[in-house]
Amino acid sequence: MTTPAYKRVLLKLSGEALMGDDAYGINRATIERMVADVAEISKLGVELAIVIGGGNIFRGVAPGAQGMDRATADYMGMLATVMNSLALADAMRQAGLTARVMSAIGIEQVVEPYVRPKALQYLEEGKIVVFAAGTGNPFFTTDTAAALRGSEIGAQIVLKATKVDGVYTADPKKDPSATRYQSISFDEAIAKHLQVMDATAFALCRDQKLPIKVFSIVKPGALKSVVMGDDEGTLVHV
Numbered sequence: 001m002t003t004p005a006y007k008r009v010l011l012k013l014s015g016e017a018l019m020g021d022d023a024y025g026i027n028r029a030t031i032e033r034m035v036a037d038v039a040e041i042s043k044l045g046v047e048l049a050i051v052i053g054g055g056n057i058f059r060g061v062a063p064g065a066q067g068m069d070r071a072t073a074d075y076m077g078m079l080a081t082v083m084n085s086l087a088l089a090d091a092m093r094q095a096g097l098t099a100r101v102m103s104a105i106g107i108e109q110v111v112e113p114y115v116r117p118k119a120l121q122y123l124e125e126g127k128i129v130v131f132a133a134g135t136g137n138p139f140f141t142t143d144t145a146a147a148l149r150g151s152e153i154g155a156q157i158v159l160k161a162t163k164v165d166g167v168y169t170a171d172p173k174k175d176p177s178a179t180r181y182q183s184i185s186f187d188e189a190i191a192k193h194l195q196v197m198d199a200t201a202f203a204l205c206r207d208q209k210l211p212i213k214v215f216s217i218v219k220p221g222a223l224k225s226v227v228m229g230d231d232e233g234t235l236v237h238v
């Protein structure tokens with residue numbers, strides 16, 4: 001009853017959700033609530049790696065980046081994820097958790113570089129690893145970074161904690177008649193152009209046979225339910 005369904009997971013936390021009700025940036029109460037959820041599953045003995053987005057600070061495709069060279073804007077977005085990762089790791093430290101941040105872009109004075117064997121070592125030691133700077137490449141997203149790092153560390157599942165509570169037949173923010181899938185295949189999600197994750201992330205997970213669970217970042221207890229294998233959110237499968 002109290003055994004988690006997974007031994008190692010990759011958790012993708014929405015950058016945009018970090019704003020809480022603020023207009024931009026990091027909302028203190030929101031980050032503390034996220035950390036409390038993380039602490040709960042870490043105590044269950046689940047090995048946990050996290051990718052956090054940057055949309056609360058900067059998005060390469062945001063109106064604010066209009067007229068900018070796309071690659072430059074994307075590097076700014078990656079730096080935004082570094083700030084969020086540092087904030088998250090510090091909030092975890094304050095909550096008594098041990099976290100390590102690793103960056104996909106060289107920024108050694110601030111964050112240690114991503115080295116796969118080192119990341120695996122941290123996970124085996126029970127430390128929480130936060131992967132910063134996405135994939136390190138422009139034209140990608142942190143969802144794709146989650147798919148990539150999840151594959152690299154041999155995670156059993158990618159958990160996408162986002163503003164909606166699952167994958168819907170259409171964007172529920174735009175179409176109130178949209179209904180939620182309990183589960184959906186990668187091929188169907190890609191064919192139907194469901195925008196909850198980008199096609200690159202879906203395709204990578206499909207090829208690696210790495211399932212994704214999409215669930216609400218705001219619903220209390222949702223992360224724990226997902227980790228316990230309960231029927232929560234939407235499972236995207238091969």
Ligand SMILES: Nc1ncnc2c1ncn2[C@@H]1O[C@H](COP(=O)(O)OP(=O)(O)O)[C@@H](O)[C@H]1O
Nearest residue numbers: 014015016162163167168170171173194195196
């Ligand atoms: N078919 C769909 N099902 C669920 N959400 C969708 C769908 N299409 C678009 N979305 C939108 O995708 C958003 C989640 O993706 P994204 O913007 O990448 O958020 P995150 O900040 O978690 O990375 C949701 O807030 C939702 O409005």
Ligand SMILES: O=c1ccn([C@@H]2O[C@H](COP(=O)(O)OP(=O)(O)O)[C@@H](O)[C@H]2O)c(=O)[nH]1
Nearest residue numbers: 015016053054055060074077134135141142
């Ligand atoms: O591998 C990556 C990951 C992120 N980004 C940039 O960083 C921004 C923030 O990430 P994302 O939008 O995925 O964050 P979230 O949706 O979780 O807020 C993106 O818009 C991109 O501009 C990038 O260029 N390459």
